[in-house]
Amino acid sequence: MNRVQLTENISIARIVTGLWRLKHWNLSTQELIAFIEKNIEIGMTTMDHALVYGSEAPFGKALKADPTLRDKIEIISKCGIKPVGNSALHAKQTNHYSSSFKTITESLNQSLSDLNTDQVDIFLIHRPDYLMNINEVAKAFEQIKKQGKAKSFGVSNFSKTQFDLLQSVIDEPLVTNQVEFSPYQTEFLESGLPELSQKTGQSIMVWSCLAGGKIFDTSDEKAVRLLGTLTKIQHEIGAISVEQIVYAWLLKLPYNVIPMTGTSNIDRIVLASQAQYCELSDEQWYEILEASNNCQVP
Template identity: 40%
Template sequence: MRISLNKDLEISRLVLGMWRLLDWNKTDQELLSFIKESMELGVTTFDHADIYGNHECEGAFGKALKLEPSLRDQMEIVTKCGIKLQTDKFPDRKVKYYDYSSSYIIQQAEESLKNLETDHIDVLLLHRPSPFFNPEEVAAAFDQLLSSGKVRHFGVSNFLPEQLQSLQNYLDIPLVTNQIEISPYCLEHFENQNIDYLIGKKIAPMAWSPLAGGELFNPKTDKGKRVHAVLQNITNDLDNISLDQVILQWLLMHPSRIIPVLGTGKIDRVQSAVKTMQVKLTLEQWFEIYIAAAGQELP
């Protein structure tokens, strides 16, 4: 249930995403219990972003963690920065935009540390690529955060191969992951060769929205219906297997070492996801799902 991102960093094979944490309507104690139960199942890595929940999800997680601070040393925290939202918290902003200046990266990392009630972030990701991006500024921020011990590792999210490599050229430390959308519904990063690039660089990608936001369970599009039908046939062929387990195993078995980010606040769904490790798909079944998503046979 563990995966190594580099020689100094190991995380859980499945990650819990905190994007919708506020929607779960849990008290601090209920959230703490959910965190502990998930960790007992082997899911010890938690994915955040400074902007999640209009800048409130990190704080909610931190309040729960403060109830039992000893848990911090048993978990890994991932968070992201770089997006400036146009919200009621920042009424002077005229548009949403990205800021990867050294000062802003450092400011947001320190804000995340405070909100999460921790003295370090295990992995800090740049949330999205920007058309206004100075890698020297980013490198300076990373150097300062690393030397101060505030951030231990760095990565990116939603970057294309050229964008990741461009940044890496300015860094003395390797980027450890690229968090991108991957699911049996979204083949974008297979088609744009991002997956091939990450394999070549030995970088394990994290997959956000691995279940395609419910489209694979209650499809509304022709594509969704095609993939759902194939998934359902495979679940029927395998005894006592659920649809989500087939989807997650489709990701987990890929040689790029995809790390799914689960977006659930329900412990039974975490339990089901963990049982995915016992599921085995054939290579032919993997391609059945891929072909259904692509909508055409392989060349």
């Protein structure tokens, strides 16, 4: 697995293991240890969490059961989403976001406790908060860095303007922005974030690479059209699966796009990891974009 150097001291896997569904996989601690070990063997050593996912406590049990795993992986965590029904996140009646100093610091402390670790490698603000005080966020990040609880910081689902605003008060570069992007959901390409990534070298982590499975929905006209083109190109280049073509399409972009998986199926994770060896031509890349947009490139 190729790696991406985010800072002088932090590199991560070219494809990240997404764990937002972990609590629904019903894995025992030993099964989760085996899952982590297999990902490490593949080279997918970077694990994406968030406090709101409920993935961190079971993952922490695995790290406690096998402490040797921690030094072999990089952990991403996120904070700031407060849904109703999750008493630990303090939402009583209304789903909301919070990026206050108190929320950021308390959320990280909870994540560290759940994960059974003293430090995360990357800590993100999970969603743009309309009530965000950027100076308060900067203060929280500064304290966390001094305490050694996070190596680096970033954001998730931020627009270019929101990213620029927060970066203006953070002394060190925000290392990533997690966004939704896939051949099915292509709005990212016109968001200004690709240009920002090339200009600054900041990475883009991509979630929902398969559009939550929508690409395979035979009742969706767009998905059927897109799947036909993906399958055609799969055969043209001799790839093993359509999923590999999707990941290869994302990896072809000329900046640090880092796709995230979302499955417990190791076979699918192996296929995703091998997408780095699938080479699409420029024409094939645009053919997929045309299928998504249902119109020719002008």
